[in-house]
Amino acid sequence: MNSSVIAEAVRDGAPVVKSVRVQALTLTSFRNYERASLTFRTEGAALLGDNGHGKTNLLEAIYYLELFRSARGARDRDLVRFGDAGFHVVAELDGSPRGALRIAAGYDAATQKKKVSVDNVEVTRLSDAIGAVPAVLFSPADVALVRGAPAERRRFLDVMLALADRGYLLALQRYRQALAQRNAALRALNGHARDAESLDAVAAFEPALADAGAIMLTKRHAWAADAAPAYADTLDAIGERTSVSLSLKRSAAGKVDDSEMAAWLRTTFAAQRAHDVRRGTTHTGPHRDEVQLLLDGRDLRSFGSNGQQRSAAIALRMLEARTLHSALGTAPLLLLDDPFAELDADRSARILGLLGSRGLGQVVLAVPRIEDIPRALTGLQTVRVHQGTLRPDA
Amino acid sequence: MSAIDELASELARLPGIGRKTAMRLTYHLLKQPAAQCLRLADALVGLTERVRQCEVCYNLTEAPRCPICSDPRRDVTTICAVEEAADIGAIERAAEFRGVYHVLGGRISPLDGVGPGDLTIAALVSRVQRGAVTEVILATNPSMEGEATAIHLQRQLVPTGVRITRIARGLPVGGDLEYADSVTIAQALSARREMA
Ligand SMILES: [Zn+2]
Numbered sequence A: 001m002n003s004s005v006i007a008e009a010v011r012d013g014a015p016v017v018k019s020v021r022v023q024a025l026t027l028t029s030f031r032n033y034e035r036a037s038l039t040f041r042t043e044g045a046a047l048l049g050d051n052g053h054g055k056t057n058l059l060e061a062i063y064y065l066e067l068f069r070s071a072r073g074a075r076d077r078d079l080v081r082f083g084d085a086g087f088h089v090v091a092e093l094d095g096s097p098r099g100a101l102r103i104a105a106g107y108d109a110a111t112q113k114k115k116v117s118v119d120n121v122e123v124t125r126l127s128d129a130i131g132a133v134p135a136v137l138f139s140p141a142d143v144a145l146v147r148g149a150p151a152e153r154r155r156f157l158d159v160m161l162a163l164a165d166r167g168y169l170l171a172l173q174r175y176r177q178a179l180a181q182r183n184a185a186l187r188a189l190n191g192h193a194r195d196a197e198s199l200d201a202v203a204a205f206e207p208a209l210a211d212a213g214a215i216m217l218t219k220r221h222a223w224a225a226d227a228a229p230a231y232a233d234t235l236d237a238i239g240e241r242t243s244v245s246l247s248l249k250r251s252a253a254g255k256v257d258d259s260e261m262a263a264w265l266r267t268t269f270a271a272q273r274a275h276d277v278r279r280g281t282t283h284t285g286p287h288r289d290e291v292q293l294l295l296d297g298r299d300l301r302s303f304g305s306n307g308q309q310r311s312a313a314i315a316l317r318m319l320e321a322r323t324l325h326s327a328l329g330t331a332p333l334l335l336l337d338d339p340f341a342e343l344d345a346d347r348s349a350r351i352l353g354l355l356g357s358r359g360l361g362q363v364v365l366a367v368p369r370i371e372d373i374p375r376a377l378t379g380l381q382t383v384r385v386h387q388g389t390l391r392p393d394a
Numbered sequence B: 001m002s003a004i005d006e007l008a009s010e011l012a013r014l015p016g017i018g019r020k021t022a023m024r025l026t027y028h029l030l031k032q033p034a035a036q037c038l039r040l041a042d043a044l045v046g047l048t049e050r051v052r053q054c055e056v057c058y059n060l061t062e063a064p065r066c067p068i069c070s071d072p073r074r075d076v077t078t079i080c081a082v083e084e085a086a087d088i089g090a091i092e093r094a095a096e097f098r099g100v101y102h103v104l105g106g107r108i109s110p111l112d113g114v115g116p117g118d119l120t121i122a123a124l125v126s127r128v129q130r131g132a133v134t135e136v137i138l139a140t141n142p143s144m145e146g147e148a149t150a151i152h153l154q155r156q157l158v159p160t161g162v163r164i165t166r167i168a169r170g171l172p173v174g175g176d177l178e179y180a181d182s183v184t185i186a187q188a189l190s191a192r193r194e195m196a
Helices: A003-012 A055-067 A140-147 A150-164 A166-188 A196-204 A206-238 A258-279 A306-328 A345-355 B003-012 B019-031 B034-050 B085-093 B121-129 B144-160 B182-190
Strands: A021-030 A033-039 A044-048 A086-094 A102-108 A113-118 A135-138 A244-249 A290-295 A333-337 A363-367 A381-386 A389-392 B075-082 B099-103 B135-138 B163-166
Touching (some): A044 A055, A055 A102, A055 A150, A055 A333, A055 A363, A140 A150, A150 A166, A150 A290, A150 A306, A166 A196, A166 A258, A166 B144, A166 B182, A196 A258, A206 A244, A206 A258, A206 A345, A206 B144, A244 A306, A306 A345, B003 B019, B075 B085, B075 B121, B121 B144, B135 B144
Parallel strands (some): A044 A381, B075 B135, B135 B163
Antiparallel strands (some): A021 A033, A021 A086, A086 A102, A102 A113, A244 A290, A381 A389
16 A cells, blocks of 8 residues: 555545544643543544644653553653642543453552553553553654663563563563562572572572563564564665664574473573572573664664664564554554654655555654645644644644 | 550551551540450450460461361371461361461562561471371462462472472352453463363
């Protein structure tokens, strides 16, 4: 599908593909919004306004309903409008893969309590509500995915797979809990094991760590086998002439299934125990594995140009959208925070064309001026964002 | 500190009781006849003076040995290891188990500063080593910490040659599959059995 077809589909207001859509959104005391509501059309909206008036905040609020955490890494209390007691975000949904019709999140600054409800029922565990609004946020800050430390790419991988696959989310949560326990046991030893028994508390959490870690590694490797060629193709289609490759620095090469992987991890954790005691932390395992991006065999992080790194970051987000789309069978919401600002019109048209190649879901675009809207998205309804107020154009 | 404040702050230390509830309870007690308050005070004194740990199984008791350990009809060849004394009550209500218990006094949780040495594991191992015991049932909670404790116990008990079993996990009877959480469902699935 080329970009003009998408433009037509968007103009016609036809739902191009099975997708999750936000029908209405209400923010209360969120960032610079005192109270604001917006009704969305099926195809989405284009938010227009000067920087600092609340475009990014609105996208952040929508994204908050996906993970119940700020996409920008802000603490909940920093999302509360200055001087207010807490914030509240609620969205009416259509086409959620979890069948949710209404999702709400509230935070009270005094008690530091977060409340999340799905269809007006408060969830006891956040993980039960995560993923009701699958969304992918494209932002200029994404370049940190490429330029930043390995932890950035690991987080990208974990968040994406957790949203695509509930089994991954549960394994990740168990892994983190076991890791926290094992690390606490290691710290308690203060760098040296008095005797064999003092290592027992460390060893006791290794089976849980290995079992959950094995599920994570198996799923990561299955994803990478499919994602690596797709990533190269995407960059090629965007118009990057050099070859960038994506791979996992595998900590368990050659292990094919969960049980083989778990056995291998158990052996590894046991073998590393003495070393871990000296370091006071667990230094091997899925939490230390890397997503590697190589430019002609060299680390893109240090050897890529600004433009190459920017394209590589956008391609990672496209991979995220692709992964969610195929895993959930529904197109995720695309939140585009002026991501094409530094790209030429051809390149951004190609990116939108690729994003729409399997059918474009709902799009919420944020750009400063109407002329910044890429041609393919000119059919979107425009909404003026000014000092925390929202005014749709007629 | 006034007597009112003193009681309220002691009550507020209890689990699930906040500052407001503590004040409400304090004023409630003030409105009661003095005799009633004194009975509560006596009960608290009795609790601290009379209740101790069973010298065999660490269950809570007022005698050197708890009622279960002193009951000649109980099968002393089977020991059920639990985290807390309160767990014994839950198992006893099911009236299924005829063996004896061993209260570990918690579960391994380094994040809470609890290591294997803080539990009554050595006492359990020596109970088994003294002979007579043929099976130890590990009935720690199905949480990650309970599981880690069971794994550690297993390692400690293997050299004794005793049979070691773990209570099954799965769906609650009378529960609806639809409302069970995913972890429970996953465990119930992995522990599935053939229909005879
Ligand atoms: Zn006893």
